[in-house]
Amino acid sequence: EEWAAAVAAVRRLPADARVLLICHVNPDGDALGSMLGFGLGLRRLGVRHLQATFPGPPEVPEPFRWLPGLDLLVPQDEAYPDPELVICFDAASESRLGDLVDRLDSAGAALVLDHHASNTRFGGVHLVDPHAAATSVVAQGLLDRLGVPLDADIAACLYVALSTDTGSFRFEATTPAVHELAARLLATGIRPGDISRRIFDTRPFGAVRLFGEVLGRARLEPTAAAGRGLVWTYATLADLARHDQPPYVLEALIDSVRCTAEADVSLVVKQVTADEWAVSMRSKGAVDVSRVAVALGGGGHRFAAGFTGRGTADEVVDLIRAELDGALLAG
Numbered sequence: 001e002e003w004a005a006a007v008a009a010v011r012r013l014p015a016d017a018r019v020l021l022i023c024h025v026n027p028d029g030d031a032l033g034s035m036l037g038f039g040l041g042l043r044r045l046g047v048r049h050l051q052a053t054f055p056g057p058p059e060v061p062e063p064f065r066w067l068p069g070l071d072l073l074v075p076q077d078e079a080y081p082d083p084e085l086v087i088c089f090d091a092a093s094e095s096r097l098g099d100l101v102d103r104l105d106s107a108g109a110a111l112v113l114d115h116h117a118s119n120t121r122f123g124g125v126h127l128v129d130p131h132a133a134a135t136s137v138v139a140q141g142l143l144d145r146l147g148v149p150l151d152a153d154i155a156a157c158l159y160v161a162l163s164t165d166t167g168s169f170r171f172e173a174t175t176p177a178v179h180e181l182a183a184r185l186l187a188t189g190i191r192p193g194d195i196s197r198r199i200f201d202t203r204p205f206g207a208v209r210l211f212g213e214v215l216g217r218a219r220l221e222p223t224a225a226a227g228r229g230l231v232w233t234y235a236t237l238a239d240l241a242r243h244d245q246p247p248y249v250l251e252a253l254i255d256s257v258r259c260t261a262e263a264d265v266s267l268v269v270k271q272v273t274a275d276e277w278a279v280s281m282r283s284k285g286a287v288d289v290s291r292v293a294v295a296l297g298g299g300g301h302r303f304a305a306g307f308t309g310r311g312t313a314d315e316v317v318d319l320i321r322a323e324l325d326g327a328l329l330a331g
């Protein structure tokens with residue numbers, strides 16, 4: 001019935017309706033891919049007044065600067081102040097939307113597409129499926145129900161979303177249904193090799209050197225309660241500046257840390273301002289890191305979660321250790 005409400009919210013839009021698409025701060029492949037792919041679908045349906053935006057600086061991370069539908073993007077200050085419909089992608093809570101929260105309140109209707117178990121059910125109509133591998137799975141389901149045929153541009157966006165959030169179809173959420181969705185996307189003629197190289201396997205040499213330095217200071221700590229370890233490292237704004245790299249390059253760092261065989265839980269603590277740190281957490285299953293993240297004001301999934309911490313990097317890791325000990329003891 002939520003599907004029916006979502007379909008109705010789109011179908012009943014007048015021809016001159018303004019539709020605003022939004023996604024979470026520091027947008028990743030799923031946030032951008034599901035938002036832009038769905039936007040291109042709405043355009044095919046004849047929605048003429050269509051904008052997409054996200055909170056914070058309007059720069060799209062370099063790996064995604066080729067995505068079809070980038071022309072839908074506007075800086076948040078220029079986005080419709082009171083659209084007839086707002087559609088929100090991949091944001092578990094209003095705190096992930098920054099100043100764009102006011103658009104949810106001022107819009108005629110608000111549709112929320114997401115897949116976080118920690119979703120706080122903000123907004124109006126909720127299409128939140130915690131079993132979906134990516135928000136793009138929900139977006140593709142809604143496009144199907146709206147009768148929008150997939151084309152290569154829509155498919156490229158949705159494929160980026162699906163392949164980033166499943167870790168290239170490696171994570172637990174990679175069900176037969178995920179591969180069926182991917183097969184339909186590939187059938188439009190998009191080239192998975194090209195797309196994967198652009199989004200996963202291309203980075204500046206400075207980032208390679210930066211990773212070397214930051215990985216070189218990683219620490220492995222045995223955690224008594226789990227019987228196995230915690231591995232973590234941190235990266236400062238000074239590290240980025242020294243190697244002349246933008247913050248987004250650090251998104252991939254957690255993948256080089258979490259492969260540590262001796263650790264169940266991995267962390268990367270990334271400096272955002274003088275005393276603010278964006279934390280990426282990963283688990284191999286024994287620990288539900290989303291519980292730790294939610295306890296510290298963030299959110300995410302069982303195997304991948306995050307939050308923003310304050311203080312020094314050491315203080316932030318201390319907070320996590322304390323929560324981890326609690327979570328581990330609780331089972």
Ligand code: 5GP
Nearest residue numbers: 092280281298299300301304305306307308
């Ligand atoms: P990543 O470590 O790749 O940035 O994020 C992993 C997961 O944790 C994603 O599902 C993301 O939505 C969630 N996440 C990361 N940072 C935050 C945060 O500050 N707040 C919330 N609510 N979720 C976060």
Ligand code: MN
Nearest residue numbers: 028030031090
């Ligand atoms: Mn995301």
Ligand code: MN
Nearest residue numbers: 030090135165
């Ligand atoms: Mn996602």
